[in-house]
Amino acid sequence: MKSEITISELANLMNVSVHQIRYFEEKGVLQPAYTDNNQYRMYGIEQVYQLAHILLLRKLGVSVQSIKICMTSYSVDQYRQLLHYSSREADAELLRLKELQQFIKKVLHEQQNFNSESNQYQIKWRDTTYFESWIEMGSHTMLNAKLLAEQAKRVLNLFETDIHYIYDGSSTITLCLETQGPGDFSLPEGNYLSMQCLILEDDELEQMIEQLYDYAAAQSYTIAGPLILIERSYLSLFSSKNELHYELQLLIESATKS
Template identity: 30%
Template sequence: MTVNLITISELANIFEINQHTIRHYEEKGLLAPAEVSENGYRKYGLTEAYKLSFVLFLRELGLSLSEINELLESGSKIDYTKVLMERKLKIQEEKHRLDMLSQMVDEQIHLTTKIKEKTYDVKSPIRLKCLVRKQITENLTILDLLESGLKKEIFLGRVYYIIYENFYDVCIENKDGKAFEIDSGRYGMTVIEVNNEVELNYELEKILLLQELPLITIEDNERFLSSGERLTLKVLGAQR
């Protein structure tokens, strides 16, 4: 009997895997114990530990068990080098994808700021045409837009919400519009980003503590990930 061997449980603990994984590798011919005792206990030495480490490394690279088996059977350094070069290319591609994803996450984290102070420049007077007038307690629906006679333009262009005490007007820019006119100049601006009507009302109530009616709010089609689930509104303040 060979000394200085460890059990399958001890080997599994070293590599932080379960015993079933080791047995599965043995069934696939990727690993074999150094010895099996009369009572069926598997024993492993340093050679088996190195081989298991190699198999786990190849699995981390994304090789299937059959691919690992072929590589072990060939024992070719040329084949191994080829595999490493192929996997390195895939890792670089994945790294690029993750870098892009990380950048998107950073942008979305930035958008989670509820209120941000900015300015809004109006280069020339903007005349607005009212599409729909709603009571302040009523929500805008898709039927309202359908009845207004406007189609995709409402989603592609800039939409203005002019909020009064008891009602609000949903408007678009129109050179002949008579509903409202925004003078040219630089305005203070608060950006609010909300997920539902409750959040919207809460944010508007905070702004109304500092500003007088009517409120000029602008939707620039910045819906969260273009899904329509998140609403971004720019609320114009006093001219500066």
């Protein structure tokens, strides 16, 4: 009985595809022990170890091209360096995954928030928030790709964060992104009249804004700041319809509420 195994047996054993094993052979990193009369590649225990080493080096981020050099000529010191490098890469990947998980949690949290508060007026306390202004545009301009490309400062993870549109009554709207520390400007802490809404058409948004002002007037709230429109486009992605998720906010002076 032969002690060697066929390519599919090796593939099964090592949890890789037959294709991949042949690919390693083509690149000169893994040769079969011998080729049988029927032209089948046959592999022994030595090749099993070799393949295990190749797969480990691939996990460490070594290219197939470099694996040959690694396996034939690397010193202990060079392997040490490689391990250090891979460790740093793994740290970066961990960070990336942690950020992704935070984002997912945020979406889940915001989704729940949105569902329970949609189309209801609320008073929300907001701590001082700092912003970096991102795009300035005319109050009747629509956000378009050209504007984004030409005017916008480069931003990481576009549309994965809340975008604040600040309507301060002038002829321009400022699109801002929240920052941790002091940025270009800030919104004061205080009570904000808030409403979350789902919008299909742009004119619906204008109606919502009007309604918010009407409601504020009816409640005799004194408006003490600009209109803030928060766009959460990442929420729209995860809802079934093509609706856009917005929140409208107005700073009010609660002391003057009758």
